[in-house]
Amino acid sequence: MSAGEIRVAISSDQDIVGARQRGRSLAAELGFSAADATLIATAISELARNIVSYARRGEIKLQRVQNSVRHGIMVIAWDDGPGIPDVRQALRDGFSTSGSLGLGLPGVRRLMDEFEITSQPGRGTTVTVKKWRS
Amino acid sequence: MEVPILKQGKFLIATIQAALSDADLENLRRGLVQQVVRFRSLGVIVDVTSMDVMDSFASRTLREIAHMIRLRGAETVIVGIQPEVALAMVQLGLTLEDVATALDLEEGLDYLNTKFKTLD
Numbered sequence: 001m002s003a004g005e006i007r008v009a010i011s012s013d014q015d016i017v018g019a020r021q022r023g024r025s026l027a028a029e030l031g032f033s034a035a036d037a038t039l040i041a042t043a044i045s046e047l048a049r050n051i052v053s054y055a056r057r058g059e060i061k062l063q064r065v066q067n068s069v070r071h072g073i074m075v076i077a078w079d080d081g082p083g084i085p086d087v088r089q090a091l092r093d094g095f096s097t098s099g100s101l102g103l104g105l106p107g108v109r110r111l112m113d114e115f116e117i118t119s120q121p122g123r124g125t126t127v128t129v130k131k132w133r134s
Numbered sequence: 135m136e137v138p139i140l141k142q143g144k145f146l147i148a149t150i151q152a153a154l155s156d157a158d159l160e161n162l163r164r165g166l167v168q169q170v171v172r173f174r175s176l177g178v179i180v181d182v183t184s185m186d187v188m189d190s191f192a193s194r195t196l197r198e199i200a201h202m203i204r205l206r207g208a209e210t211v212i213v214g215i216q217p218e219v220a221l222a223m224v225q226l227g228l229t230l231e232d233v234a235t236a237l238d239l240e241e242g243l244d245y246l247n248t249k250f251k252t253l254d
Contacts, residue, residue, distance in 0.1 A: 013157055016155070035217075039218075041187045042226060046189055046190060049189065106227070107226035107227045
């Protein structure tokens with residue numbers, strides 16, 4: 001069991017592949033089903049893609065989380081890019097979920113159990129998602 | 135990671151064998167369109183059985199491949215989308231819209247054969 005966190009620097013499309021593969025193996029290690037591991041890997045892929053598309057560089061942090069009753073995986077996607085001017089709009093379905101412009105945050109939200117975003121124009125964006133083991 | 139493209143009669147078969155980066159997917163798109171022109175192919179099968187993640191970029195690129203090839207007058211079938219990948223795609227809100235899909239390579243070939251037989 002890896003106790004610590006895994007950090008993956010994101011600055012290219014190759015890093016997107018790397019991040020989701022690391023996420024999938026951590027999910028498997030934590031006992032997630034293959035189906036859940038795929039949902040997690042897909043969410044990581046989208047989050048890493050947003051970093052590359054909007055901020056050029058950033059980081060994906062993967063770690064095990066636990067509360068009183070269960071454990072799961074937490075993914076933090078961080079960048080210090082331009083930020084999202086209107087987070088509420090970005091979370092609305094239909095706002096570039098087609099992939100043409102990336103983002104797809106409502107989709108990521110559906111793939112995971114918990115979703116949190118903070119973004120400041122000019123300062124960057126942090127998206128934190130969790131999935132619990134069922 | 136380059137995707138091999140196999141010519142089988144009037145059809146082309148591209149089998150994705152490993153995780154693909156965006157650049158790999160773009161190369162696949164370029165390669166397939168070139169080969170369709172070169173061989174005057176009627177149909178293309180893209181086998182995605184080994185793809186463990188289909189994110190927004192991958193599904194958009196597959197859609198573009200199918201649309202570009204349709205403009206050439208040929209047909210594309212995506213085969214082998216894994217059940218968990220399909221689930222993730224649905225949750226993400228991704229569709230392949232009007233792109234033909236089939237269970238596996240065999241079904242994909244059946245689809246194309248039937249389609250082009252009726253044209254005779």
